[in-house]
Amino acid sequence: MNQSQTYPLQFRHFTQKWISVRCSSSSHTHLLLFILLLLFASGFASDQDWDGVVITQSDFQALKSLKHEFTDSRGHLRSWNDTGYGACSGGWVGIKCLKGQVIALQLPWRGLSGRISEKIGQLQALRKLSLHDNALTGVFPNSLGSLPNLRGLYLFNNRISGSIPPSISGCPVLRTLNLNNNKLTGTIPSSLANSTKLYRINLSFNSISGSIPVSLFGSFSLTFIALQHNNLSGSVPDSWGGNETEKKINQLQILTLDHNQLSGTIPATIGNISSITQFDFSNNNFTGKIPTSLSNLPNLTHFNVSYNNLSGSVPYLLSERFDPSSFVGNSQLCGYITSTPCPSPPPQTLPSPPPSSSNHRDRKLNTKDIILIAAGALLVILLLLCSVLLCCLIRKKAAKRNNGKKTGQAVSGRGEKGVPVVGGEIESGGETGGKLVHFDGPFVFTADDLLCATAEIMGKSTYGTVYKATLEDGNHVAVKRLREKVAKGRKEFEIEVVELGKIRHPNILALRAYYLGPKGEKLLVFDYMPNGSLATFLHARGPDTLVTWPTRMNIAMGIARGLRCLHNRENIVHGNLTSSNIVLDKQTNPKITDVGLSRLMTSAANTNVIATAGTLGYRAPELSKLKNATTKSDVYSLGVIMLELLTGKSASEATDGVDLPSWVASIVKEDWTNEVFDVELMRDASNSGDGLLQTLKLALHCVDPSPAARPEAQQVLRQLEEIRPEMVARPGDDSNKAAA
């Protein structure tokens, strides 16, 4: 016993000796000696805890009682004999002491049954109690609450009953409480939060009932909360991270509350806990919507809200990131793959635009809106020319005055906006007597603002002419004026356009409003994208402007993502996907335009568009026979765009008189594959040929002459993600925030 105290001294002695030796010589033998010493020393160092002092009488009595109440059928506790002499010097199995007091009692997997004696409360120095994976029964010992130094309590996988006593607050430094898979009942004492060091709590697989104490969620220290498979009820409190003044956020990583009877809504504030990785609220009775704030959690890897009573649509980024099985079992939840599509808005009463005041009740004012109001209030001074659109010079002055007034109205009306207004916000078309319908979006403008905006032509297509319109607040919007003869009648048009106004995806250009003029003019208002179309970006740039491979890859993936959303979520076939119909935002993220426009057009117009696409080189071969575009013909067009990105050649550019897919195929066949790629890409050595080749293979797969052989947009995306795995999730996109 005394000997054990000398070990640390020897260690120190040897260490010093080694240091002096090492300084005078660098022989390898000494190094070896050092390693051996370290091995010894670490063995001895752990012995250091066995301080060799005789166990205190109180702790000895406590251990005796414990042994007495355990049923030790395998005889593991034989060493716990009556003398107590060796208890604190390593003689007793599972005991660790400091100065004669037991600091750790560890007997997992020993086949112990019986119960834990209340005398355990006498082990006042106890820091760790680990009796997991035994067959212990009896009630949870109340006296555990009198252990001021207890840091870890591991009793999982037993059959302990009773409840966790409120006296557990007597363990102020408790860090881990792991009681999962027992037979505990009763409630979770709110005093548990008095253990301010608690960071891991696992009470799963018990029969604990009652509600989750609010105080628990206020605890900043908690990193793991596992309460699944209990009988908890009530709602999940909204008070994450304690009180408002402190503005601290939990470091919570795991929150599993599944298989309980919890109800109420999922608090949006959980979206503040950016550290969270696992979130399971499944198999409860939660109602309401899935908060959009949850889609911004960067490290979330497991998300499950299945089998509740949730409603509304799944935030898009969540439905992108997680399996449908995370959402099933909520009959009123929509908007994820395999779910029913989100219900249509109530059919609009088309003829007379109701005053916007009728919508006031349902809306709430938030900060963003206040800013919008402020911005709106600035919309007082008016604009110059009523260019291509409808204003005429003679009316200009009157319009100016009028607008001053109208803007004021619009401000109070739209001030209560913010929540995406399903079906749009209708406003009368001002002077002209038309009708302007807003969907959600950052813009505040009236029909007169729009009609009097300066506009410059950006392009023309079969569907109509696109203008860049500058609103009086300096904001730009893209306005598409549809050709009158090709669009559907007013009523059919409105039914379709309202659907299109609801589509929100980072890679689809958002439709923000539409305008119907008194004489049947139809204008569509979109976000304006400063970088123009992909066709211009790629094919009409200066010789010094490089487009790197990661940029191209990002564009390809974005288009695939947008197309997947169209096909799988919106059930829309694009029908006219070309590099001119892809626009790029400031960060060169692609957005698909002209989405669903075919729905606004007569079928004759659509046939015409398909024919044009053929001349441009994007039309799938089968479309010469079929009249209707399909998801597979869209994938063909996607393949052509990918080939454009790879070769730097435009699809319409005559390449030895054949279309781009045939040209690429012919070169690949000749085994000159590297000739295919844009020289610019070949110059950059960091483009490992592998990624280029794999993308080329995928693109050729997409332009396979047989539609059946082509992959789905979803598969294209998955394969692109495999090629560039680091580019997978790009949450936090602008337009998505606008939708949120």
Ligand SMILES: *[C@@H]1O[C@H](CO)[C@@H](O)[C@H](O)[C@H]1NC(C)=O
């Ligand atoms: C009690 O156990 C210790 C350690 O195992 C042993 O050294 C001692 O001889 C035992 N005493 C009796 C009476 O069995």
Ligand SMILES: *[C@@H]1O[C@H](CO)[C@@H](O)[C@H](O)[C@H]1NC(C)=O
């Ligand atoms: C928890 O701590 C608060 C103050 O820190 C104290 O007022 C309260 O009595 C404690 N609760 C229990 C059950 O010990």
Ligand SMILES: *[C@@H]1O[C@H](CO)[C@@H](O)[C@H](O)[C@H]1NC(C)=O
């Ligand atoms: C909690 O216990 C359950 C059941 O044994 C286990 O699956 C889970 O990993 C534990 N969770 C934590 C955070 O310790």
Ligand SMILES: *[C@@H]1O[C@H](CO)[C@@H](O)[C@H](O)[C@H]1NC(C)=O
């Ligand atoms: C769960 O709690 C409800 C009451 O809240 C009770 O009726 C039911 O028996 C409990 N179930 C279990 C398994 O404890």
Ligand SMILES: *[C@@H]1O[C@H](CO)[C@@H](O)[C@H](O)[C@H]1NC(C)=O
């Ligand atoms: C919030 O916490 C701060 C700092 O711990 C404390 O001073 C303040 O009193 C608390 N406020 C409330 C309302 O509990």
Ligand SMILES: *[C@@H]1O[C@H](CO)[C@@H](O)[C@H](O)[C@H]1NC(C)=O
């Ligand atoms: C937490 O999130 C809510 C809404 O999601 C927000 O209003 C609140 O300000 C956030 N709190 C903190 C402390 O960031």
Ligand SMILES: *[C@@H]1O[C@H](CO)[C@@H](O)[C@H](O)[C@H]1NC(C)=O
């Ligand atoms: C997310 O995970 C990464 C890697 O594990 C970590 O470095 C980062 O701190 C985590 N973010 C948050 C907000 O916890």
Ligand SMILES: *[C@@H]1O[C@H](CO)[C@@H](O)[C@H](O)[C@H]1NC(C)=O
């Ligand atoms: C779920 O909540 C609804 C209404 O809030 C209630 O009628 C129903 O009984 C609850 N179901 C369960 C299993 O608790």
Ligand SMILES: *[C@@H]1O[C@H](CO)[C@@H](O)[C@H](O)[C@H]1NC(C)=O
């Ligand atoms: C779901 O909630 C609705 C009301 O929100 C309620 O009528 C219905 O009973 C609930 N369904 C279940 C299974 O709890």
Ligand SMILES: *[C@@H]1O[C@H](CO)[C@@H](O)[C@H](O)[C@H]1NC(C)=O
């Ligand atoms: C979500 O939970 C349900 C029910 O427990 C389960 O069937 C499903 O596989 C889980 N999904 C995921 C992605 O964990």
